[in-house]
Amino acid sequence: MKEYILSAQNICRDFKIGDGSTVHALKNINIDIEKGKLTILRGRSGSGKTTLINILGALDRPTSGSVVFGGRDITKLSDKKRDDLRRSEMAFVFQSVALMSGLTAYENVEFGLRLAKYPYDKRKERVTRVMADVGLEKRMHHRPSEMSGGEQQRTAIARAIAHEPELVFADEPTAELDTASALNVVRLFKELVAQRGMTIVMTTHDPSMMDIADRVYTLEDGEIVE
Ligand SMILES: Nc1ncnc2c1ncn2[C@@H]1O[C@H](COP(=O)(O)OP(=O)(O)OP(=O)(O)O)[C@@H](O)[C@H]1O
Ligand SMILES: [Mg+2]
Numbered sequence: 001m002k003e004y005i006l007s008a009q010n011i012c013r014d015f016k017i018g019d020g021s022t023v024h025a026l027k028n029i030n031i032d033i034e035k036g037k038l039t040i041l042r043g044r045s046g047s048g049k050t051t052l053i054n055i056l057g058a059l060d061r062p063t064s065g066s067v068v069f070g071g072r073d074i075t076k077l078s079d080k081k082r083d084d085l086r087r088s089e090m091a092f093v094f095q096s097v098a099l100m101s102g103l104t105a106y107e108n109v110e111f112g113l114r115l116a117k118y119p120y121d122k123r124k125e126r127v128t129r130v131m132a133d134v135g136l137e138k139r140m141h142h143r144p145s146e147m148s149g150g151e152q153q154r155t156a157i158a159r160a161i162a163h164e165p166e167l168v169f170a171d172e173p174t175a176e177l178d179t180a181s182a183l184n185v186v187r188l189f190k191e192l193v194a195q196r197g198m199t200i201v202m203t204t205h206d207p208s209m210m211d212i213a214d215r216v217y218t219l220e221d222g223e224i225v226e
Helices: 049-056 079-089 105-115 120-133 149-161 179-196 207-212
Strands: 004-016 022-034 038-042 064-069 090-093 167-171 199-204 215-220 223-225
Touching: 004 049, 022 049, 022 199, 022 223, 038 049, 038 179, 038 207, 049 167, 049 199, 079 090, 090 149, 105 120, 105 149, 120 149, 149 167, 149 179, 167 179, 179 199, 179 207
Parallel strands: 038 199, 038 215, 090 167, 167 199
Antiparallel strands: 004 022, 004 064, 215 223
């Protein structure tokens, strides 16, 4: 039987813009995210992928509808509770890698653990482990400027998953990479799903990524199409 970690029900998101008109960025979206699987949200530029993933991951609130995670509607929680939830149980990877330039790969990942309040005495072991998981044990003491784009993105992924979140959201994590590095990142996601039982939701508009997903949802003009 399928087990869902997160369900979005009747999600609408309107944006009011400067001239007083309204953009209906999401229109009555229903999706279920299966636990321990890789789900892809695809669609053209402007179709609503970022708007949707931000709502699923509690970075934004819908205009109406609910997002059920851990048995409760997280759209109704206070900002503080949502921040806590995000920090402890979720993780985000973005298109442009936001590593701290003055810190090494190791220090960037350790910083993530500090934010997640990961036990101090377990951090060293955990950073070493997760850097090996993403295939960067030999790059731990490099600064971002001393790594390739793909290595930087894998460092960002290591930082995102170091605290062992249940649910990882990645918004176009491969958009700035060449094809080979992009495939490496997606293969890494597949491994994390298969070996660590992680649940990953990622957006992309790259058709070559679809084969590796367990489930693909296609967005068109703010709606899910089959
Ligand atoms: N803050 C905002 N204010 C007004 N309109 C917005 C806002 N954010 C997004 N939109 C509109 O909502 C629609 C969906 O945007 P979204 O960023 O979710 O698209 P996307 O699928 O992620 O596109 P891309 O592939 O280019 O990243 C677009 O028409 C966009 O112009
Ligand atoms: Mg986007």
